[in-house]
Amino acid sequence: MKVPISWLKEYVDFDDTPEGLAERLTFSGTEVEAIERVGGEFDGIVVGEVRTVEPHPDADRLTVCRVFDGSSEHPVVCGAPNVQAGAKIPFAPVGVTLPNGTRLKKARIRGVESHGMLLAEDELGLSDDHAGVVILDDPRPAGTPLSEVLGPAETVLELEITPNRPDCLCLMGIAREVAALYNTPLKIPKVDFKEEDPPAEERTSVDIADTTGCPRYTARILSGVRIKPSPDWMQKRLTLAGVRPINNVVDITNYVMLETGHPLHAFDQTLLKEERIVVRRARPGEKMATLDDIERTLTPETLVIADAEQPVAVAGIMGGAGSEIRDDTETVLLESACFDPMTIRATARRLALNTESGYRFERGVHVNGVEWASRRAAALMAEWAEAGIARGVVDVYPEPQQDWSVSCRWDAVRLQTGMEVSNDEIRRILESLSLSVTHADEAGCTVQVPTFRRDLEREVDLIEEVARIHGLDKVPTPSPQARIVPDAEDHRTNALIRLKSQLTGLGLFEIMNYSLVSDALLDLFDTSDREARLVLPHPISTDQSVLRTALIPQMTETLGRNHARQIDETRFFELGRIFRQGPEGHEEQEQLSIGLAGPTGRTGLGRREPVKPGEMFLWMKGLLGALFEAQRIRDWRMEAADFPEFEPGYSVSVVLEGQVQGRMGLMASPIRREWRLSEPVAVAELAVDPLLAHREDSITAQPVAIYPAVSRDVALVADESTHHEEIVKVIRKAAPKELENIELFDIFEDEAIGRGKRSMAYSLTFRSPERTLTDEEVNGYHTSVKKALRETLKVTIREG
C-alpha cells in the first residue's frame, strides 16, 4: 500500500524524517518496503502553451506543434493523442535533463525539426503512465516553472500490510499506528453537512437477502450532483497513492476508501430499476457487464448488488457498466457496506478480478465503520460535487457487533517476551492503540477492544501489541542454554550424515533433483508403475506433474546433461524420497541413487581408452561393495535379474542380508541414447534404511591372528560359463578354516587356451590363529583345493 507522507500528516502529527518513520513502522510490524520520492525534479521544465497543432507530413501518428514557452515559440513533434491547440502542457526545452536522465537536444523527427518535448506523467517521474501528455488545469501563464504548478517533491512509503491487520489498509489505520509509536493524538476529519428532505428512506430501500454474505449495507442519496474533475489536491493524492482520477464522485469514493479502508460505490440512482437495492446471490446463468466492459456470467455463489430486476454490481469487487456514474448523473446512491471475506475471495478468484475494493473486503472491512465512511464521503461530495444530501441513511444491519473485552496479566507480558516493561508502560501502549482499559489491578488489566481490531481476542494478542510497540530491540539476548531432553536420540540423523560422508569419500558428488517429474520421463524407464504414480491434478507444468517413483530417471538425465556439456567423467549420488500409491495410502521411501559415466574407475594415464561394459559394471559393483563394507553389511550379493531400464546381462538385484533392497546395472542403450550417452553408464538405486541397519554399538571386536600367513597360488582353465562365485565356493568348501583370504589376481583369455575358455588365477592365504603353519600342512591344503576344483568343476589346473 502506498502512503504519501503529506497526506498521512492530515491525520497525525509527528516529528521525524521519512527514513525515521519508515524505521519505526518496520520495527513495529508495518514493513516499509520502499521510500519513493515523486516529482520535484523539474529544473528547466515550464508550462508550455500549445499554439498550433498540424499533422506531420510524413507520419500518421505524429503531430507538429508550435509551443510557446513564455518568450518564444518552438516547433515540437509530438506523438500524444491528446495534444490540442490552447492546452497547457509541461514543456521541456532543448538543454533540459528529464527526471529519467534523458538530456534533450535539437532533433529531426521524420524530417521535421523538433526543439524540445511535451511531457507525459512517466517522463516527469509522476507515475508510469504514458497514455498522453499531461494537460495542466492551471491559470498560470506559459513560462511558469512547472515546480510552482505541481508543488514540491513528495515522499511516498510503500507498505506491506500483514493479513492480520486489515485495519491498516488505509491512511487512518496507519495514522493510528504512528500516533501510538510517537505518542501523539490522532486527528479525525470532520463529517458535518446539511441534510435535506425528503429523507433517504423515502427515496430508496435496501433488502438484504443474504445476511451471511452481507452483514451490513447502507445507502445514502445525494441529489443535484454536478460531475466534474475533482480538485487538484485530491487528484494529486490519488495519483500518489496509485489510483487514477476519474471524476469528482468516483474520486471521492476512492479517496475515502484510501482514507478509511472502506470501499464505497456510487450508483446513478436513476439507472436503478425502481431506484432500490437488493443484495442477493446471482441466479443461475445471470449475466452482467462490469465497469471494465466485460460481460460476465455469474454463478449462484456470486453475491451481487441488484436493483429490482437485475444485478448492478458484483458485490464488493466491481460495479456494473449499466449503472455507473456518467457525465450527466445528478442523483447518486452511495453504497457503504460490509461483505463476507470468504464470499468475496471466492468470487474474485473465480472471475480473476483483483480490485482495491475486493482486496479490502477479502481481508475484512470494519463493519462498525461503514456508516462513518459513508458520511465522510457525503461531506466531501457536498463540498466538491455540489451534492444535496438526503436526510439520514438507509442502514440495514441486522446483527450489530459489539466491542469485546480481553484481559492481560502484567507478568505474562514480561515472561513471554523476556522484556523488562513496567505495568504503566504496558497500559500506556494498550491505550495508545485505542484499547480502553476498563479495569486494572496488581495482576493485570482488562481492555475493551474496538471492532476494527478483530485480531485481538486473547492475552497473547495483547502481548504482541505491547512487544511490537515497546520495541523488539529490547528483547534481551541471554547466553544460549543447551538443554538435553531425556530419551531424545538422533542415531538416524547421524547415520545419514555418515552415509553421505562415505559416499563423498568414495568420490561421488551429491546432486539434488526436484521431487516432481513428468510422466514422459518415468515412462522412458518403466511403464509398469503407472497405476501407482501420484499425479497432481493442478500442476504448474507437465514437466513437474508427477511425484517421482524412482531416482534413476533423473540420475540418468543428470548424467546426460553433464555429458552434453562435455563433462566426460561423472560420479553422482542422490538421496531423496520416492512416492507411490500403495494399498493403504501414499507411500514415501528414502532412496539412494548412484550414477557413473566415463572412465571413472581409472586413475592416472590410460583414461582415453574406451570404457568396456564389464569394466563399468565392476566399477559400480566395487563401489557398492565398499559402501556396504563401510556400513558393516557383510552379507550382500547381486543376483542377475531383468529390469526394463537395464542392458540385458548387466542387470542385477542387490540383496542385502537376504532381502532385495535395490537394483543396479548398465543403462539400456536405447535409454542412454536419449541423452546421446554413447558409452556404458552404470546406475544403481537402493533403499536407504537397510543401509543404516548396523549401528556402531553393535560391534564386538575380535583379536587378530599374529602368526605368519602362507600363500599359495592356483591357476585354472575353465569354461566361460563357470562363474567366479562357483569357484570361490568350491575353494572355501575344500579348504580348512585356516583359509583366510581368496584373491582373484588374473583373468586371461587366449586362443592358446581354447575358445570359450579362460584362465583364472587365485591367491589363497592360509593362517592359523594358534600357531605357525608348516609348509607340509599348507601344501596339503593346496592339494585338496586343486583336487576339489578338478573334480567338482571339471577344470584344468595349470601347474608350474
Next chain:
Amino acid sequence: MNIKNITEIQDQALQEVEAASDADALEAVRIRYLGRKGLLPDLMKQLKDVEPAQRPEAGKRLNELKNAFQERFEARKTELEKAPSPADKTTFDVTLPGSWRGLGKKHPITQLMERAIEIFHSLGFTVADGPDIETAFHNFDALNHPPGHPARDETDTFYLSDGDLLRTHTSPVQVRYMLAHKPPVRIIAPGRCYRRDTPDATHSANFHQIEGLYVDRQVSLADLKGDLTHFAHEAMGPKTKVRFRPHFFPFTEPSVEVDFSCHVCAGDGCRVCKQSGWIEIAGAGIVDPNVFEAVGYDTREVTGYAFGMGLERMAMVLFGITDIRHLYENDLRYLGQF
C-alpha cells in the same frame, strides 16, 4: 693357495666392493665372492689341500677375508642406499599429474543442513521428521490456518486428488512430534517443502526448510533470541548480530522475522544485503496457544518458541548464488565449487 694369495684376493675384493656404483653391481660382487658358487666357498673347499702346518693360519685369514668383505659390503650398501639413485634423479618427472582419485562433495544445501544440525545438536536439539505428503490437518488446521486462509488455495499449494497435499513448510513436523511426545520438546526438522510458485530466479517448486521448536515451562522470545544468536555466531561468524522485526504468522503470536547482520559487510551495507546491512534469515515466534490446543498441550503449563528458515535462501546469500535453479541443475562444475 697361499697366504699372500689370500691377501691379494682380499684387496681385490674390497676394491671391487668400493667400486660398485649401485645396488645391483654391489650384489653382483657379493655373489662373485660369497655366493654359493663364489670364490670364498671355493677357497674354503681348497683349505683341505693346504699343508697342515699352514692350515690354521690360512683358515684364520680366510675368515678375516670374509669378515672384512662383509663389513665393507654392508657399509657400501648403506652408503648406496643413502645416496639418491642418479638414474631416478635425472629421469623421473615429478610434475606428472598424481593418480589418486579425488573426493566428492556434498550438495551445498546438504552442507548447510548438516552444519545447522551440528550447531543445534550442540544446544540439545534432536532431529524430527515427517512425510512430504501431508494432510490438511497437519499442514494447516492444527497450525491455526482457518478455512479460507489464502495459503490453502489451490493456486498456492499442490494438492493430490484425495485432498492431501505436498507440505508447504516443515511446520507440520511440529504437530506430528507434539502429538506423539509430551513436553519438554526440543527439536529441529530439516526437510523438503513445496509451493505452487512459478519457477524463476528465486522460486522453485520445491525447496528446503529447517524448522525449530522448543516447548517447556516459561519459554520466551529472549530464549529464542539467545539460541538463534548462538546459531548465527556459529554459522556466520562470532560478530553476527541478530534482530527481530514484528511480523505475522498464523501459528505464532507474537511473530517475528529474524535478521542476521550481513556476513559480507558486517552491517555497513553492500550488494549482498541490498545495502541494508541485514539479511532476513528466519520467521519465528512464540507458539500460538491454538497450536497447543490442537495437539493437546496445556497452555497454562507450557509455552514455546518456533522458527523456520529457508536453506536455499541461506545458500544464495552465503554463497552468492544468483539463481535458485543453479542448485538443481547438478552441473559437476557448479557442484565442485562448494
